Amino acid sequence: DTGVSQDPRHKITKRGQNVTFRCDPISEHNRLYWYRQTLGQGPEFLTYFQNEAQLEKSRLLSDRFSAERPKGSFSTLEIQRTEQGDSAMYLCASSGQFFGPGTRLTVL
Amino acid sequence: AQSVTQPDIHITVSEGASLELRCNYSYGATPYLFWYVQSPGQGLQLLLKYFSGDTLVQGIKGFEAEFKRSQSSFNLRKPSVHWSDAAEYFCAVGVRNTGNQFYFGTGTSLTVIP
Numbered sequence: 001d002t003g004v005s006q007d008p009r010h011k012i013t014k015r016g017q018n019v020t021f022r023c024d025p026i027s028e029h030n031r032l033y034w035y036r037q038t039l040g041q042g043p044e045f046l047t048y049f050q051n052e053a054q055l056e057k058s059r060l061l062s063d064r065f066s067a068e069r070p071k072g073s074f075s076t077l078e079i080q081r082t083e084q085g086d087s088a089m090y091l092c093a094s095s096g097q098f099f100g101p102g103t104r105l106t107v108l
Numbered sequence: 109a110q111s112v113t114q115p116d117i118h119i120t121v122s123e124g125a126s127l128e129l130r131c132n133y134s135y136g137a138t139p140y141l142f143w144y145v146q147s148p149g150q151g152l153q154l155l156l157k158y159f160s161g162d163t164l165v166q167g168i169k170g171f172e173a174e175f176k177r178s179q180s181s182f183n184l185r186k187p188s189v190h191w192s193d194a195a196e197y198f199c200a201v202g203v204r205n206t207g208n209q210f211y212f213g214t215g216t217s218l219t220v221i222p
Binding site: 002004006033035040041042043044045048056091093096097098099100101102104 | 112142144149150151152153154157198200202209210211212213214215
């Protein structure tokens with residue numbers, strides 16, 4: 001257990017629906033990262049926060065994706081109008097190197 | 109651009125045998141280097157990391173890795189593999205000047221046979 005929690009662990013949704021994931025990092029860490037991992041691949045960087053400020057976003061993060069970190073504590077990642085290609089494991093990392101268990105998204 | 113190459117997609121070893129997983133990176137400066145292990149459906153567990161100093165790094169579960177600047181490599185080793193080591197292993201490079209985001213290799217799947 002790294003001390004990073006993610007909720008839910010699994011999400012099944014229909015194409016076109018919106019989904020939201022939550023990450024609770026280690027409390028004293030001010031940097032929080034989101035990654036996406038598809039089957040057979042390593043994780044790919046999506047975005048990161050320093051406290052509440054979103055400082056960098058990957059080109060993988062289309063307009064349908066939005067991330068927030070209000071008050072610099074937990075973070076949420078929302079995907080609007082989900083597509084089948086969004087099916088993946090979404091991982092959160094605290095201070096860069098401590099990863100949560102991930103949220104597995106399946107879009108039907 | 110930064111990149112990480114893990115040349116071996118899949119490796120099979122006998123229990124008790126030694127193990128070496130290869131990792132090569134492309135980066136203009138000395139990066140932060142990491143090895144993670146991932147069991148099916150699980151998150152990533154940090155095995156070890158290199159920031160600076162001694163180029164031979166000890167990690168958890170009996171793993172070690174050696175940073176070789178001349179070869180741009182950071183290979184993971186274990187002298188005697190246990191059946192519980194079967195998993196996916198990822199090498200990652202942390203880029204110092206872009207918020208420390210990580211670049212991951214595509215992973216090496218390890219099978220351990222009795």
